[in-house]
């Protein structure tokens with residue numbers, strides 16, 4: 001089985017729970033400040049809609065810190 005070229009490997013994550021959205025066509029989505037966000041379920045979308053600022057990092061921290 002051949003693997004196609006992995007051109008577009010952008011991963012879209014649910015900003016609420018951090019889950020990777022695999023099928024954005026079916027995922028619930030919400031617009032906020034001109035951006036579109038996708039969610040794993042309506043529950044996460046509702047949480048986001050209530051307090052979107054809680055889930056969006058406006059300022060990027062200098063030096064990316066990864067969790068290990």
Ligand SMILES: [Zn+2]
Pocket residue numbers: 014016017018019039040041044
């Ligand atoms: Zn979620």
